[in-house]
Amino acid sequence: MTDMGKVFWLFSILCHFAFQTATPQNCTGLVEISFQEIKDALVKVKEIDVLTNKIAVLETNLATLKKYVxxxxxxVKVSDGKDPEIKKRIIYDSIILNTGSAYSPSTGKFTAPVSGTYWFAYSVLGLLTSQNTVVYLMRNQKKQSYIHSVLNRDQAQTGAMTLILPLHKGDEVWLYLANGMAWTGDGSLSFQGVLLEANEA
Structure with missing residues (x-):
C-alpha cells in the first residue's frame, strides 16, 4: 500500500468510528482533506512504520539471544563420607545448582550443551594422612589444569583452581583424583561451572 493509500485508509477508519459506518454519503468530507492534513497523516504513517520495523528487529534479536545464550x-560437591577413589573420576553426587542440566551426577561429567567460553572452578582438601594429593581437570581425556597439594603428615590445606576454557558442543569436562586422598566434609570437594559466552556457529 502506498503512503497516500495509507492516509486514505487512516481517514476511512476515523470516519468509520465517527459515523459507525463508512459510506460515501457520510464521509464526503474525505475529499475536502487539506494538504496540511495529508502531510501530517503521512508523518504519522511513517512513524508507525518506523516503530513497526523496530519491534520486528527487537523480536529477531530476542529470538537470537534465546537460541544462542x-x-x-x-x-556440585561430593557428599560427606563418600571419599573418591584414587586413579578414578570424581563423582560429585550432591547437586546444589544445575541450571541447564549439563552436569551428570551419575558420571561426574559436565557436557557442553553449546560451543562457547566457559568458566570452571574446583577445590580439594587432602586428608591428614595424604601428604601428596593431586587432582586434574580433564577435557576429552586431556589434562587442562591441576591442584597439587604437598604437605607434611598431619597437615591439611584447601587448594582451589579456576580457569576459562573454550569448548565445542559435546565436549566433556570432569575431575580426576590422580594421587592421594581427599576430604569430603562440609563441601570441601566441589566443582562449579558457568557459560560465559556462547558461539553462534
Missing part, C-alpha cells in the same frame, strides 16, 4: 550454571 542458554543459561548454564552448575555447582
Amino acid at each position: 542458554p543459561s548454564v550454571i552448575f555447582h
Whole structure:
C-alpha cells in the first residue's frame, strides 16, 4: 500500500468510528482533506512504520539471544563420607545448582550443551594422612589444569583452581583424583561451572 493509500485508509477508519459506518454519503468530507492534513497523516504513517520495523528487529534479536545464550550454571560437591577413589573420576553426587542440566551426577561429567567460553572452578582438601594429593581437570581425556597439594603428615590445606576454557558442543569436562586422598566434609570437594559466552556457529 502506498503512503497516500495509507492516509486514505487512516481517514476511512476515523470516519468509520465517527459515523459507525463508512459510506460515501457520510464521509464526503474525505475529499475536502487539506494538504496540511495529508502531510501530517503521512508523518504519522511513517512513524508507525518506523516503530513497526523496530519491534520486528527487537523480536529477531530476542529470538537470537534465546537460541544462542542458554543459561548454564552448575555447582556440585561430593557428599560427606563418600571419599573418591584414587586413579578414578570424581563423582560429585550432591547437586546444589544445575541450571541447564549439563552436569551428570551419575558420571561426574559436565557436557557442553553449546560451543562457547566457559568458566570452571574446583577445590580439594587432602586428608591428614595424604601428604601428596593431586587432582586434574580433564577435557576429552586431556589434562587442562591441576591442584597439587604437598604437605607434611598431619597437615591439611584447601587448594582451589579456576580457569576459562573454550569448548565445542559435546565436549566433556570432569575431575580426576590422580594421587592421594581427599576430604569430603562440609563441601570441601566441589566443582562449579558457568557459560560465559556462547558461539553462534
